[in-house]
Amino acid sequence: MSELCGWVGTVLRVDLTRGTISKEPLNEQWAREYIGGRGVAARYFYDEVDPQVEALSPDNKLIFATGPLTGTNASCGARYMVVTKGPLTGAITTSNSGGKWAPELKFAGYDMIILEGESPRPVYLWIFDDAVELRPAEHLWGSGVFETEDALKRETGLPDCAVAAIGPAGENQVLFAAIVNEKYRAAGRSGVGAVMGAKKLKAIAVRGSGAVRVADPAAMMRAQWNMKKELSDAPLTSDGLPTYGTLALMNVINEHGALPVNNFQASQFDGAENISGEHLNETRLAANKACFACTIACGRVSRISDEGVGRYAVTTSARNWKHATEGPEYENAWSLGADCGIDDFDAILKSNLLCNDLGLDPITLGATIAAAMELFENGKLDESQTGMELRFGNGDALVALTEMTAYRRGFGNEIAEGSKRMTAKFGDPDLFMGVKGQEFPAYDPRAIQGMGLGYATSNRGACHLRAYTVSAEVVGNPDQMDPRATEGKAELAIAFQNTSTAVDATGLCLFLTFGTTLEGIRPILTAATGIELDERSMLQVGERIWNLERLWNNRAGLTAADDSLPKRMLREPIVAGPAKGEVNRLPEMLPEYYELRGWSPDGEPSADKLAELGID
Amino acid sequence: MVALSGALEIEPEKCTGCKQCELACSWIQTGTFQPSKSVIRVHVFDEQASFAPYACFQCDEAWCMKACPVHAIDVDESTGAKIVIDEVCVGCKLCVIACPFGTIFFDKSSDTATKCDLCAGDPACARACPTGAISVAEVDPGAWLVDFGKHVDSAYRRATEGDEISNSPEDAR
């Protein structure tokens, strides 16, 4: 019986090739050094997976990891991390999701699931406390995520179970297929859903009646009470996020001239107001909602308008509640909207809903379609190849392609490869807007210098979450920094990377950091686990995890040359708007970044740094 | 029938589905986080477009109390809440069947029925709710259940006293 608190102390290991399941104690040494979630999963992954494996082969592993605070009443404690080698990038990928799946796994008695090999036939994993089984899923293969979840709830007889599933996109190994839980929350990026599909694992359904214990209950209650108070005082988490969700950013980023349009050809969008948070609230918002234990509640529930119904109608349940979908988030409204020159919420909502049901990453999908649109406009693609007028602003094309991509039908088969491969195939690789094979999210790095550095150095390819310097450079949290300047950005990016990595390891949601700091989170972690950590050690844990991921990537063949940005970002100045004339000045920031990280000028962690962090 | 004095007041429009109430309820009972022990449950409606937490309404009809064959359910004089007396309960689950709202549960680990007892007057769920969807009110649920209650009461009385059962609301007394 484990003495651990916070963690429940058991790892589930599933060999899909042989169809066997075993339970093993959580490595407590690693739990202390890496906390949990993204951290402990990275440590297991580093130990067990050869960086040279093919991402879609049985030799790759797929890890679902919760943290010690998942399942407690810690605000925003609902998160799990999917860790694997990403088919889109060839790098380690760490993809995060919310909802209620992760706490359910803790209540069932497991901190982590490690999936190995490849099943000969489609299966789903059923977990109900001690009972863990692989069950046939041929009858579910081909179904969307929504139908799969409904069917599993009927079949298992437990309507309260939590389901994480792939849709047809994952089954068809679309390189950016996602894993979706509670129908509308997703571990979205880098193709984690394709890995699950390659392993023929359709879903993981879990129900837990057990408990998560904490080390010091009185301290836990005090710390959580203080955290709740901090969050309800902090402006973003008490009012901004609940009112507008992440979509609050649309108008703000546009005003700064940092909203990428038409595959990053422009940085301000005339239609931004039509896809803004304000507009959603006025026209389509039904409610806001929360993930498990979250006191922020930034989720959106949106309706397609009556006008849109005729073109984009959806029926999402047998009871025919019309046109309700969760979302859109800022990233989705951008990639399916501004990046494709589309300002029609109905088209975006329909495509977003399809992404959830079919299991697709909306960011890569929208960005790849945008790149295809630019190819089409330049005459490098024509209608005989695409089957449609694939021009910027064409919402019908967006919706049609969403479905075609999931099923790899027609031109959807080209989109399914992601924009790096697609633009290379059709003769203009410079139109790929991303890093390490993964497409940029919704911030133009020419207008926000620090984001360029963050994109270039993120371990999982271009990502806004790894170093969300927008917080400082645009929002002004904790301090207003100049988005045009490069001074101080290396230190800023490193601070954000280490901090958010540490948060990812606890099982908490990153949005907590809009209202508090590591120092605010630390007492909760200590009260729950009984392990004394100060803010410096938490930052060091973040740094340790970051370096481990980097080491693994180096051994997978990634080098400093991959810490780069596309030519358009480095050499094509922004054409209009507040940031007119700007390019990203990565060469001014990257050398200092390597130095401050304690890495060689080739971007490799030095022996001294590794020793300092206790990595062999 | 004892006139009840306190009940949870629930405003579903404020509920975001976060389940802090379920965590608090399980906490106050066990000192751990175990939503399966919670006697307040958040229900999901309309494809996750709306939520409502449900707990025992402390109803006037007290179906559970009437159904219990061993008188293990009684009224807490200080709160007006119907409470399960663990030492008397034999785990027959008749109360679980009787409750039309599904807010009394069977706890396998203790082999007894379990339901909301208003935490002796200071409900943990109301404290934990971040949006104010749950509060404590001095309310007589008869006030909103009155027509239904009277109708059913009269139907029940007629059935036991041998009269014909009427479904007409005018016959409610």
Place this chain on the structure above:
Amino acid sequence: MAVVRLLGGRLRRLLGDKQVPVRPGPVAAVLDQLVERGGDELANLLFDRPCVDGRECRAEPAFGRDSGWRRGRDGTQLSRDLRILLNGRSVAFLDGLDTPVAESDCLTLHLAGIRGFPGG
């Protein structure tokens, strides 16, 4: 005329539109014109004064540092939660409250603050 653009429901409601015309001048004078139009409730959002709903406007940041550009020469203190952009550039990096707003300029206001981000 110059133009002030407002982000977020609250600011828009108080000023009656998504954007309002203003006479050119330093940022401080433009804000005064807005207060003439939006009244005390707007002033409470823009400046460090007791706020509506009984919640205190925070002059000091919840955490972090502030460069001091929000303090006017006449002693007024802008709300910590107010963001002001001149043609998309934060006035914190121009001349703060003295930044001139010219004929064809656009000043954008939004709240990353107590009243919401961009505005409740």
